[in-house]
């Protein structure tokens with residue numbers, strides 16, 4: 001058995017990385033190259049429970065939009081690094097499966113069905129977090145919608161779509177922060193991570209007026225909250241994924257030609273997988289990032305440098 005096959009077998013033996021493995025195999029099937037470093041990163045990802053070295057021990061993390069995609073990967077990683085995780089999502093069935101997976105791996109987690117754009121849901125979400133775990137140290141504001149086909153150029157965009165996207169993508173991050181911050185103030189600190197997008201940095205998605213604007217707003221929210229709470233020990237940063245292979249992008253990536261175009265546009269020559277954001281999400285949540293606030297951190301295979 002050659003080295004890369006051995007690595008794949010090791011990957012397959014890890015239940016916590018079943019999804020990553022599936023994606024990796026899928027990449028190989030497609031002939032998209034996976035570097036040794038990437039494989040090592042995947043194998044090395046999520047060591048916490050196995051090695052005993054956990055970077056989020058004693059912390060409680062709320063991860064929104066964690067039923068599938070990037071949020072699910074991050075919630076799993078946080079749990080493997082010792083955090084008790086509150087998985088929040090409107091997708092009840094996949095959210096429950098995500099928590100089941102966390103528990104199966106020996107982690108602690110609960111699921112709360114909540115629409116982050118609705119204040120009553122968000123209030124209930126943080127009430128549940130407080131009741132179950134007594135604190136909130138990390139808020140990973142990840143939930144978002146991309147309304148492909150309805151989110152269009154400004155002169156054709158309906159107010160309804162604009163409001164829906166703003167309510168969830170930007171309003172959700174604001175509302176969850178609003179309810180998480182009192183916990184953090186009481187505890188003397190915390191970390192908020194707002195998930196942005198390259199579309200909020202430049203005009204790379206001219207058809208997605210509302211989505212791109214909501215993500216630009218995420219950067220504003222990140223900076224203003226970073227400044228407002230810096231002396232309270234609350235750090236606020238943005239994580240900016242590139243083109244990731246998740247349900248959000250299915251509308252584009254399910255078409256082989258479009259997929260290939262997207263892949264070629266990435267300097268690293270491959271699309272991102274959910275596990276790719278775990279390391280940065282973990283770093284920003286952990287005390288290792290104790291002097292980092294107000295930052296916008298890309299995790300995009302170089303997409304935004306070209």
Ligand SMILES: NC(=O)c1ccc[n+]([C@@H]2O[C@H](COP(=O)([O-])OP(=O)(O)OC[C@H]3O[C@@H](n4cnc5c(N)ncnc54)[C@H](O)[C@@H]3O)[C@@H](O)[C@H]2O)c1
Pocket residue numbers: 064065066067068069070071088089090091114115116117141142143144145168172195196197198240241242243244245246247248249
């Ligand atoms: N996939 C990419 O290429 C990409 C690129 C840049 C940024 N992002 C950002 O990364 C984050 C995660 O993206 P993804 O690709 O995993 O998305 P996804 O669509 O695959 O998953 C999003 C999750 O959020 C949940 N959600 C949607 N609306 C919600 C609401 N109102 N309340 C609670 N949960 C809600 C969904 O049910 C789903 O589980 C998003 O903020 C997205 O904008 C993604």
